[in-house]
Amino acid sequence: MAEHHLTLPLDEATVRGLGLGDTVYFNGTFVTARDEAHIHALEKAEKGEPLPFDLDGAAVFHCGPIMRDLGDGRWEIVAAGPTTSSRMNNLEPKFLRTFNVRAIIGKGGMSRPTVDAMQEMGAVYLAITGGAAVVAARGVSEVKGVHWLEMGMPEAMWVLEGDDFGPMTVAIDAHGNSLFEAIDAEVERNVPSIRQRLGLD
Amino acid sequence: MIPDSLIEDVVVQMLRNAVTKLPHDVEDALVRAHATETDEVPRTQLKTILDNIAMAEDAVTPICQDTGVQIFFVKQGAVETGDLVEAIGRGVARATGEVPLRPNTVHPITRANHKDNRGVRMPYINIEPTAEPYLEMTVMPKGAGSENMSQMAMLTPSQGIKGIKQFALDTLVRAGGKPCPPIIIGMGIGGSADISIHIAKEALLRPLGEHHPDPDIAALEKELYEALNEIGIGPMGLGGRTTLLGLAIEYAHCHTASLPVAINIQCWAARRCTARIHPDGRVEYPTHPGGA
């Protein structure tokens, strides 16, 4: 499995070249977005209003960080691990198609409609270790800004500068493959022997 | 009398200890898990977790950004205290700014956030009287990712032990990679609906590797732990050998016509800190002997 150190924003060919299980690190600017930011961005797009950050080719991180307010609009990142991506399952396919986002970073994976949208648009899902908030924060050299802070610290859209941000694992590729679906199938295969071991048959 | 101000200070220190440094039993279990994995993907996950733990401890910064809601277990020994609940609440509010903790606590319907992790019945404080000559407080900051995967069921007595095992397997499969595995399963069997959930959470306070004193329950813990760990979910649900770091069961006698069973799931960031305050003002942190 290959290791890639990529510069943001991403182009389609780079993203299509990533294989399931590959390790990825990012350099460059990316943003956080959770439920509220997804909804808000889609509402703005529907009204034809511009977003404060161009998402074309971008990486979007499912994350509600802890930030320290240094005053004068400056922020320090304290902890920034991923949140559970499945909460965004019903928003992500539309989000990917509307904004041409190339990478989603999160934990726990996403459902088939997102896998399909990623295949169609040329995007990947990168799993970053859940709870490893300090490792993730170390990969951010600068908090470049924040939008929509009125939605609260976790829900706001934070603009971050990545400095070898990672490691992340390609868990959904741009060709319709999902590591999570493969693991689900394996879990299903393992259930009968566990049932037998526990005397449930 | 133990002054409120001391309790407040200790609560701040407990939270700083809890969210920045895991108890040894948890860290040791993660080191062992890393040694067990052979594939690259689960090894990367566990390596990142171990790196993260080391960095958090070094920088005295939260291990995970979800510093949870603050659940307290207080053993009120034979010592005099003032307004204990208020003192703990003030400690939580201060820790939210000083550690810092993420302001997670919201109104359940309006979702309004007071930004200090205080609210109606929050922090949640369980108080149990004891005969010990000190006040003992344990805090368990509980993140939502794992808590959201908790389940409880009112089984019928005829479903018996098989029903309990099936429930554990179903709950684990449904949780999958969402609660940040490797996880610890806390199981509560018996009591009533509320008691089963309460003791499932209490089971999570037991250090890994310690078993229930009742040999039959200890055997069930071992059997379930070993069998369920064959599931293949692996660290972060990306596959691998380690899905569980431990499984602990507590039980309570129950009504002859019912069999409540509950599971509370704890992620790898199994944070807890205990403090003992003696009447002379001495404070010990048994889970964090070297400080944070």
Ligand code: SF4
């Ligand atoms: S489940 Fe635990 S490790 Fe994962 S994000 Fe939540 S608190 Fe952190």
